[in-house]
Amino acid sequence: MTDAAASPRPPLIRASGLTKRFGTLTAVDRLDIEVGPGEIFGLVGPDGAGKTTTLRMLCGLVDPDEGGAEIAGYDVRTHPDQVKDSIGYMAQRFGLYQDLTVDENMGFYADLFGISRAERQRLLPRLLEMTRMAPFRGRRAGALSGGMKQKLALMCTLLHRPRVLLLDEPTTGVDPVSRRDFWVILQQLAQEGIAILLTTAYLDEAERCGRVGLMHAGRLLRCAPPEELKREFRERGLMVRRVGATEAVRPEKPTLEDVFIAFVEHSAEEAR
Numbered sequence: 338m339t340d341a342a343a344s345p346r347p348p349l350i351r352a353s354g355l356t357k358r359f360g361t362l363t364a365v366d367r368l369d370i371e372v373g374p375g376e377i378f379g380l381v382g383p384d385g386a387g388k389t390t391t392l393r394m395l396c397g398l399v400d401p402d403e404g405g406a407e408i409a410g411y412d413v414r415t416h417p418d419q420v421k422d423s424i425g426y427m428a429q430r431f432g433l434y435q436d437l438t439v440d441e442n443m444g445f446y447a448d449l450f451g452i453s454r455a456e457r458q459r460l461l462p463r464l465l466e467m468t469r470m471a472p473f474r475g476r477r478a479g480a481l482s483g484g485m486k487q488k489l490a491l492m493c494t495l496l497h498r499p500r501v502l503l504l505d506e507p508t509t510g511v512d513p514v515s516r517r518d519f520w521v522i523l524q525q526l527a528q529e530g531i532a533i534l535l536t537t538a539y540l541d542e543a544e545r546c547g548r549v550g551l552m553h554a555g556r557l558l559r560c561a562p563p564e565e566l567k568r569e570f571r572e573r574g575l576m577v578r579r580v581g582a583t584e585a586v587r588p589e590k591p592t593l594e595d596v597f598i599a600f601v602e603h604s605a606e607e608a609r
């Protein structure tokens with residue numbers, strides 16, 4: 338996996354000071370993120386942290402109240418068409434047509450993106466092979482397992498060959514085996530130079546990201562490779578109370594979950 342810091346190539350995703358308010362609630366609070374080609378960046382946080390709102394601003398679906406974002410060098414506000422061409426966005430509830438088959442769903446999205454027949458013939462076999470979905474081409478989307486539905490959604494997202502992938506909780510409700518398959522695919526895509534920003538509520542999954550952004554109540558608390566976050570936890574001698582335990586401990590091998598909980602508690606204390 339390429340670390341953006343080590344890469345001389347400019348970031349494909351850049352957000353600076355990105356802020357969104359809904360009435361008195363600040364859903365996303367001055368968020369700065371950069372994701373380079375070949376990087377998998379995981380935005381991690383509990384329900385309501387502001388993950389979806391962040392992705393929606395990066396796509397240009399929601400206007401920020403402050404700050405801005407660029408995708409592949411294009412300002413999302415002033416160049417929406419170039420941004421749309423550069424981005425594959427898989428929404429938290431991606432719109433598959435349940436009564437259409439795998440092939441028909443892909444055909445629908447290929448039409449929507451204006452993909453030529455020649456390009457389809459080149460791309461479809463590759464996508465079906467990569468996702469191991471070829472045997473299920475004739476199956477209705479509604480009859481697919483959760484993991485297969487997500488793979489189909491990912492294929493539809495990749496049809497216009499985006500350089501940037503924004504995936505909102507792509508593996509929620511997916512069994513562990515399909516989740517691993519899904520990650521193999523993501524790593525292949527990253528190796529091709531695609532920048533991937535995904536959200537997840539699973540901290541074990543976040544371990545697989547090159548860098549992780551810990552998000553809580555609209556704010557990005559930390560942004561670093563998982564190992565670096567754990568090192569900071571150890572060096573600061575932070576404590577955490579694990580589920581079922583009565584007292585906080587200083588774990589020798591902190592998990593990303595320990596790190597996240599400790600940082601959230603610290604930020605709450607600092608805010609007081």
Ligand SMILES: Nc1ncnc2c1ncn2[C@@H]1O[C@H](COP(=O)(O)OP(=O)(O)OP(=O)(O)O)[C@@H](O)[C@H]1O
Pocket residue numbers: 359362364382383384385386387388389390391429538
């Ligand atoms: N259109 C909207 N109008 C009002 N409030 C909204 C709107 N969209 C999101 N919010 C609020 O903004 C906050 C952030 O929501 P968001 O959906 O971005 O969180 P999330 O991190 O994606 O959560 P989840 O893990 O549940 O998907 C929440 O408190 C949510 O209720």
Ligand SMILES: [Mg+2]
Pocket residue numbers: 388389390429505
């Ligand atoms: Mg969400």
